[in-house]
C-alpha cells in the first residue's frame with residue numbers, strides 16, 4: 119500500500135520516523151524504501167490481510183503522481199468509493215487497471231457515477247495486449263475477443279453515451295508499435311463496432327520521482 123495510518127489517524131507515506139498501521143487490520147507495517155519501487159508500506163511476512171494487495175510498480179508510479187497533485191486523495195476509504203484516487207472538489211475518480219477486468223470496470227463506473235464522481239480508468243498496456251494496433255484503432259485478432267465491450271458500453275462517442283474516460287498508459291520501457299509513450303485516450307464509435315479508437319496524440323505521463 120502507498121499510505122499507512124499513523125497513531126493519530128493521519129495517512130502517511132512510507133517513513134522510518136514513525137510507525138505506520140494498516141487502515142484495514144491495524145497491524146504495524148514495514149516501510150519499504152528500495153530503489154526499484156516507489157516507497158511504500160507492507161505487512162510483515164506471513165500476514166494474510168488483503169488490503170491494497172497486488173499493488174504493482176506501475177500502480178505506485180501513478181499513486182505517487184496523484185499524491186503529489188493538489189486536491190487528490192489516493193487510496194481513499196473503500197466505503198466511500200473503491201478506487202485509487204479521488205478529487206472531491208472536481209468530483210473526479212480514477213481507477214488504475216493493470217489487467218483487463220470488465221466486471222471491475224463496470225462496478226467502479228456505476229458506483230462512481232452514483233456517488234457523483236466522473237470516472238476515469240487508466241489502463242496498463244497489458245490490458246489491450248490481445249488487440250492489434252492499426253490505423254489508430256485496436257482491432258480484434260479473434261472474433262471471440264471481448265475487450266472492446268468495455269469501451270462500447272462506457273466510452274461511446276454517441277451524444278449522452280459517454281459514461282467514463284479511458285486512457286492507455288504507453289510506457290517508455292514497453293512501447294507499443296506505432297504509439298508514442300504517454301497517455302492515449304480510448305473511445306468507441308459505431309462506425310468500427312469491434313474496434314477501440316485510439317487518440318494518437320498522447321498526454322505526457324509522470325515519471326518515477328527519483329528519475
Ligand SMILES: [Zn+2]
Nearest residue numbers: 140143167169
Ligand atoms: Zn492489513
